[in-house]
Amino acid sequence: MQIRFGYEIVYQCPQPTPMILTLHAHYSRASDLIRPDLLCVDPPVPMTMYRDGFGNWCSRIVAPAGRIRLTADGLIRDHGRTEPVLLNAQQHPVEQLPQETLVFLLGSRYCETDLLMGAAWQLFGNTPPGWARVQAVCDFVNRHIVFGYQFARPTKTAFEAFNERQGVCRDYAHLAITFCRCLNIPARYCTAYLGDIGVPPVDAPMDFAGSMEVFLGGAWHPFDPRNNQPRIGRILIARGRDAADVAITTTYGQHTLESFRVWTDEVPATVPGVLGVSGSSFATMSGSL
Structure with a gap:
């Protein structure tokens, strides 16, 4: 199965604001990516990437004063099976x-x-x-x-x-x-x-x-x-001790979340050998991440 996944997050910042973004698909899924979930920033700003202490991919930017839009739209291959239940898995001393x-x-x-x-x-x-x-x-x-x-x-x-x-x-x-x-x-x-x-x-x-x-x-x-x-x-996006280690966005300054959309849709193959793209119904939610 193939899954289309992505997001659109819009902030308003009253002044230039450093941000750390933990939004990329986890490195363990890299070989499954058909179309990478590249982070696009509008307006464009310099960006650096690093792996944190838990191995998660993180991006660093300085958001300019005003409106900034973060978005990605990836495509990933998935085995399509439910997560396994292993009743005999033992607890370790x-x-x-x-x-x-x-x-x-x-x-x-x-x-x-x-x-x-x-x-x-x-x-x-x-x-x-x-x-x-x-x-x-x-x-x-x-x-x-x-x-x-x-x-x-x-x-x-x-x-x-x-x-x-x-x-x-x-x-x-x-x-x-x-x-x-x-x-x-x-x-x-x-x-x-x-x-x-x-x-x-x-x-x-x-x-x-x-x-x-x-x-x-x-x-x-x-x-x-x-x-x-x-x-x-x-x-999977990220792993850590708790939500403090894997915040989707960490901002160092005052900001307002203007809009927040996430999508995850199975993509049906309409014709053998041809990728069919499903219509996605995106809902918008405002609030704190």
């Missing part, structure tokens, strides 16, 4: 974990393991370790939090989401990540494109999706506590 996973056991900006340690063991201490325990965490978080964009808050932490019982996908992910870390399961935050491929369409604006990966059975595996089911066509 901490002393046997690879060194590079240990940072994902620690508390972080949005994931307060010290505040949720007791709740984690009370809720999940009697569940079978491994895949079943992580799924129990996702089941609980999915039931516990009520979804709504009106509940979004850029400062909301896992502990606050646990107590308020409302939030958006990043809050689901932060709470599940925190519980997993409390239970000695390495867990990391992920941002991605996630369209309605293989599921009933949702009557809501398209957005980037926050989820998590956990380390079981010697490998990292995706879990999505917000949707709580394996999905088709997730396009």
Whole structure:
């Protein structure tokens, strides 16, 4: 299958404003790209790219005073299968974990393991370790939090989401990540494109999706506590300890988000050997990223 994916983000800046943009498809999907999701900036400005400490592709610009438009439109090849469920994937004793996973056991900006340690063991201490325990965490978080964009808050932490019982996908992910870390399961935050491929369409604006990966059975595996089911066509953008490490845009100065659009559509092949492009329905949403 082929998936068309991209975004259009428009800012107004009262003065020149440095920005770091983490918007490119993850390097692990580079060989799948048919048309790269090249970042286009209007008006054009100098741009540099680098890989951050987690391996994510980042772009640096200085947005000029006034209106600036960021956009990309890529095409990627996907296997079209649902994400795997590996019920036999075992949890590792901490002393046997690879060194590079240990940072994902620690508390972080949005994931307060010290505040949720007791709740984690009370809720999940009697569940079978491994895949079943992580799924129990996702089941609980999915039931516990009520979804709504009106509940979004850029400062909301896992502990606050646990107590308020409302939030958006990043809050689901932060709470599940925190519980997993409390239970000695390495867990990391992920941002991605996630369209309605293989599921009933949702009557809501398209957005980037926050989820998590956990380390079981010697490998990292995706879990999505917000949707709580394996999905088709997730396009990874970035990984980190929590949302602070993988912010879509980080701005160093006053700015206003004027518009925000994201699209992720399966592209049907209308004629054998000829690429057919589907018509996309783009929804516009304003608010804080």
